[in-house]
Amino acid sequence: MENVYYLDNAAATRLDEQVLEVMKPLYFDRYSVATSEFGYSLGVEAKEALDDARTRLAKALGANSQEFIFTSGSAESSNLALKGVAKALGAKKGKHLIVSKIEDFPVLYSARTLEKEGFTVDYLDVDGEGLVDLEKLQALIKPETILVSVQHGNQEIGTLQDINAIGKICHDQGVLFHTDATHTFMRVPLDVNAIAVDLITVSAHTLHGPKGIGGLYVKKGTALAKIMDGGFQEFDLRGGMDNIPGAVGFAKAAELVTADENIRLAAMRDHIITMVSEQIPDVILNGHPRQRTPQNANITFHYVEGESITLHLDMYGIAVSTGSACFSRSLEASHVIAAIGGDHERAHGSIRMTVGRFNTMEEVVFVVETLKKVVENLRKISPLGKE
Amino acid sequence: MENVYYLDNAAATRLDEQVLEVMKPLYFDRYSVATSEFGYSLGVEAKEALDDARTRLAKALGANSQEFIFTSGSAESSNLALKGVAKALGAKKGKHLIVSKIEDFPVLYSARTLEKEGFTVDYLDVDGEGLVDLEKLQALIKPETILVSVQHGNQEIGTLQDINAIGKICHDQGVLFHTDATHTFMRVPLDVNAIAVDLITVSAHTLHGPKGIGGLYVKKGTALAKIMDGGFQEFDLRGGMDNIPGAVGFAKAAELVTADENIRLAAMRDHIITMVSEQIPDVILNGHPRQRTPQNANITFHYVEGESITLHLDMYGIAVSTGSACFSRSLEASHVIAAIGGDHERAHGSIRMTVGRFNTMEEVVFVVETLKKVVENLRKISPLGKE
Structure with a gap:
């Protein structure tokens, strides 16, 4: 690909x-x-x-x-x-x-x-x-x-x-x-x-x-x-x-690893968090808003399955994760999301996006735009509709 | 070097x-x-x-x-x-x-x-x-x-x-x-x-x-x-x-790894064992004469310390080992030589030579020639003389 x-x-x-x-x-x-x-x-x-x-x-x-x-x-x-x-x-x-x-x-x-x-x-x-x-x-x-x-x-x-x-x-x-x-x-x-x-x-x-x-x-x-x-x-x-x-x-x-690189990662992370929060309704940022690693954004999209988002982003050539890397071969809900008080739906609708040295702000902008489309489309057909 | x-x-x-x-x-x-x-x-x-x-x-x-x-x-x-x-x-x-x-x-x-x-x-x-x-x-x-x-x-x-x-x-x-x-x-x-x-x-x-x-x-x-x-x-x-x-x-x-390569390794091993046994007096082959890995020769040189041989071969650019790789930071005698009935002297005079893909018969010939010189010289000055 x-x-x-x-x-x-x-x-x-x-x-x-x-x-x-x-x-x-x-x-x-x-x-x-x-x-x-x-x-x-x-x-x-x-x-x-x-x-x-x-x-x-x-x-x-x-x-x-x-x-x-x-x-x-x-x-x-x-x-x-x-x-x-x-x-x-x-x-x-x-x-x-x-x-x-x-x-x-x-x-x-x-x-x-x-x-x-x-x-x-x-x-x-x-x-x-x-x-x-x-x-x-x-x-x-x-x-x-x-x-x-x-x-x-x-x-x-x-x-x-x-x-x-x-x-x-x-x-x-x-x-x-x-x-x-x-x-x-x-x-x-x-x-x-x-x-x-x-x-x-x-x-x-x-x-x-x-x-x-x-x-x-x-x-x-x-x-x-x-x-x-x-x-x-x-x-x-x-x-x-x-x-x-x-x-x-x-x-x-x-x-x-340099201090500048970590600032650059944090800027990409912040772009994801800010733009998704502003432009996609019914989302929750998982984790602390400020005390967080520079590379990590984790967001729950209500009324959709994280797995569905993952699969649809994949068609656009975007690789993101649900849950932990250790969950390979498992659809079990994340113990982390459960521990912060998230229910089953929140755990299953969560997507982790992690940036590294080889990501660019251009990519991140594309990812956010694609996420908007994908989540909107999925919500139209989702059985997990608002109650 | x-x-x-x-x-x-x-x-x-x-x-x-x-x-x-x-x-x-x-x-x-x-x-x-x-x-x-x-x-x-x-x-x-x-x-x-x-x-x-x-x-x-x-x-x-x-x-x-x-x-x-x-x-x-x-x-x-x-x-x-x-x-x-x-x-x-x-x-x-x-x-x-x-x-x-x-x-x-x-x-x-x-x-x-x-x-x-x-x-x-x-x-x-x-x-x-x-x-x-x-x-x-x-x-x-x-x-x-x-x-x-x-x-x-x-x-x-x-x-x-x-x-x-x-x-x-x-x-x-x-x-x-x-x-x-x-x-x-x-x-x-x-x-x-x-x-x-x-x-x-x-x-x-x-x-x-x-x-x-x-x-x-x-x-x-x-x-x-x-x-x-x-x-x-x-x-x-x-x-x-x-x-x-x-x-x-x-x-x-x-x-x-090919069968031919293993035959080539065994030929180098056999050259070491045969030439050393024939040309250097008072040596013992450690291990089985036939049932042995194709890459391994292990020989005890009586009346000299294996460590001294190692150090002298090193001056000629030849890297060999005494005992096991695991003995790093230890001069303890080999438990393997002890188990086959070797005494302290046999263990300390033993040298392991292992060949791999990147060794050549030319190298092996040089190593045997050098070993002859080194062992002869060391025996002249050895305090572990024949009794």
């Missing part, structure tokens, strides 16, 4: 050519395995490339090199954060965790797995705009609470949490705090020296970097047990062959 | 240009997230690319498409095989596993982790050439045995196990059989219709494919629980963003 406009979460997954360029020498020339100072010089070079990528990514968070480990992606990072803390502290301190109701699946289902293994989990409510209730969080913390996991920015509705306040509440009570920053890393400022946070999930695939590589910030001294057994890689926190091309590509991808 | 000859395990990790070529369209054009038939058409195309790669890799093992799942690499595959079976059958059938003593670290340490969680594990002995004792295996199986894990080919000494016989013993007693085929997939015939096997670990990184992608064959009906929580990807056996470029690259990498 010619002229495809990706405005779904895939927009951020298009690899940047500059990222591939820095990966190539690691693929074709310096393809060694990272070895110690006892190995041959190419192994040392490989290790230096890996550690250099680590240092640069750690620095992007204000962290030290020893506080950043590579994983296979954000799913593994969040699994490690939750299960690794549970394994390290479950017997010593307690078996209670708190996660928000709108976490992405790796956090949410890791929590459910831990419940099956004897842990108890409280699922923290959010308000109508997706913000967690800080007073409730405070009230839920118990002496046996070992971890609070609240995401930085939401995967579907883009709401940014006040992780500064959340982290303070956790640390005041001696509880570890993990945040999933998959959708905010490099897009929204995040400095470990400014906020009280112990574990941060990040990923390359949301930043025009390669798939299959992610990272976890682990604050020095954090109790964390390994969940992927193998060799002694990643400060003995993750076994498995080092993915050095991936690591180097990830570091480059992070560095290619 | 100019003219580097990789003869260590990294030899197999150099990406093939043809692999990158098939990955590029998935990086730059069809970079969508795999969605269901309810999504937009690009998502469907992405899912088709993923499933096509899956089908081709499954077929390479004689399996059906539904029996092959993608993971982040062989470490994750083996973690999933052992821990996933333990989770699925631990409470139902029993808490006993059997693994060989010379397994690679993902299997070995997954077994140790399971021991800490209340499982019992028997570590199966091997003979002087690295072959497991089939009678002992038979004797160790108990009603509560849920899994036997014996690798196909060894990571250090290259010994090929008789997985046909091992599988039969397991299946005769109703026990699941997992084999780690990281170092044999596409190099040594392996057909799930010819052997009794339930789970097979494979990886792209040993076949000039990309790092960060691996696979697990899961025979239809095998009891296996998910260990990586997230979405419902990979038949709900592994959560996490699909790595479609990686999957497509993996399938291509597997297909680029």
Whole structure:
């Protein structure tokens, strides 16, 4: 199909050519395995490339090199954060965790797995705009609470949490705090020296970097047990062959993001939100009107199915999403929309539009114009008419 | 450094240009997230690319498409095989596993982790050439045995196990059989219709494919629980963003391996083994003289440290390894050499040389000539003199 406009979460997954360029020498020339100072010089070079990528990514968070480990992606990072803390502290301190109701699946289902293994989990409510209730969080913390996991920015509705306040509440009570920053890393400022946070999930695939590589910030001294057994890689926190091309590509991808680019993304997002709100009747913006990731717009169109909009936009070469990427093969309603108080109809009529580096304002204008036509036509034939 | 000859395990990790070529369209054009038939058409195309790669890799093992799942690499595959079976059958059938003593670290340490969680594990002995004792295996199986894990080919000494016989013993007693085929997939015939096997670990990184992608064959009906929580990807056996470029690259990498290439690798291996054995005194071939992977030669040079050989070969631009890739940052003696009856000296004097597609016979001839010089010189100054 010619002229495809990706405005779904895939927009951020298009690899940047500059990222591939820095990966190539690691693929074709310096393809060694990272070895110690006892190995041959190419192994040392490989290790230096890996550690250099680590240092640069750690620095992007204000962290030290020893506080950043590579994983296979954000799913593994969040699994490690939750299960690794549970394994390290479950017997010593307690078996209670708190996660928000709108976490992405790796956090949410890791929590459910831990419940099956004897842990108890409280699922923290959010308000109508997706913000967690800080007073409730405070009230839920118990002496046996070992971890609070609240995401930085939401995967579907883009709401940014006040992780500064959340982290303070956790640390005041001696509880570890993990945040999933998959959708905010490099897009929204995040400095470990400014906020009280112990574990941060990040990923390359949301930043025009390669798939299959992610990272976890682990604050020095954090109790964390390994969940992927193998060799002694990643400060003995993750076994498995080092993915050095991936690591180097990830570091480059992070560095290619600029403040100007984030402003440009936010301008496209704002165009979508403003024009749709003004020009299409009976819509709701999902998520917070101001505290949201620069790349995300999520809108419910009443009286139509999101799936129908998706299919009709597709005929115009526009790719948007309903619900989360994880809903592949499922028509289940979004747990995020449900948590912000949306009913079945609101969940099913919601469309997420996400912009990335390779989108243009011209595309966004076309998308809004097309949306107007599509929604108008669908409403004419919709069985979900106004009552 | 100019003219580097990789003869260590990294030899197999150099990406093939043809692999990158098939990955590029998935990086730059069809970079969508795999969605269901309810999504937009690009998502469907992405899912088709993923499933096509899956089908081709499954077929390479004689399996059906539904029996092959993608993971982040062989470490994750083996973690999933052992821990996933333990989770699925631990409470139902029993808490006993059997693994060989010379397994690679993902299997070995997954077994140790399971021991800490209340499982019992028997570590199966091997003979002087690295072959497991089939009678002992038979004797160790108990009603509560849920899994036997014996690798196909060894990571250090290259010994090929008789997985046909091992599988039969397991299946005769109703026990699941997992084999780690990281170092044999596409190099040594392996057909799930010819052997009794339930789970097979494979990886792209040993076949000039990309790092960060691996696979697990899961025979239809095998009891296996998910260990990586997230979405419902990979038949709900592994959560996490699909790595479609990686999957497509993996399938291509597997297909680029030919029978002729494997004969060529075996010829280079045989040159190393024959010439070193004939021309350098006091050496031992580690592993089986005939039943071994085509790419692997592992030789102990008495009276010298393997680390010294490595460092001296490095000055000639030759990269070889001591021990396993997993030993990064460790001078610990190899558990494989120990298991085949080698003492400390034998383990520390052992050098693994592994050949790949991009090595030539000319290189191998140079390496053997250099080895002769280096070993002779080192022996002159060695404190480990003959007694």
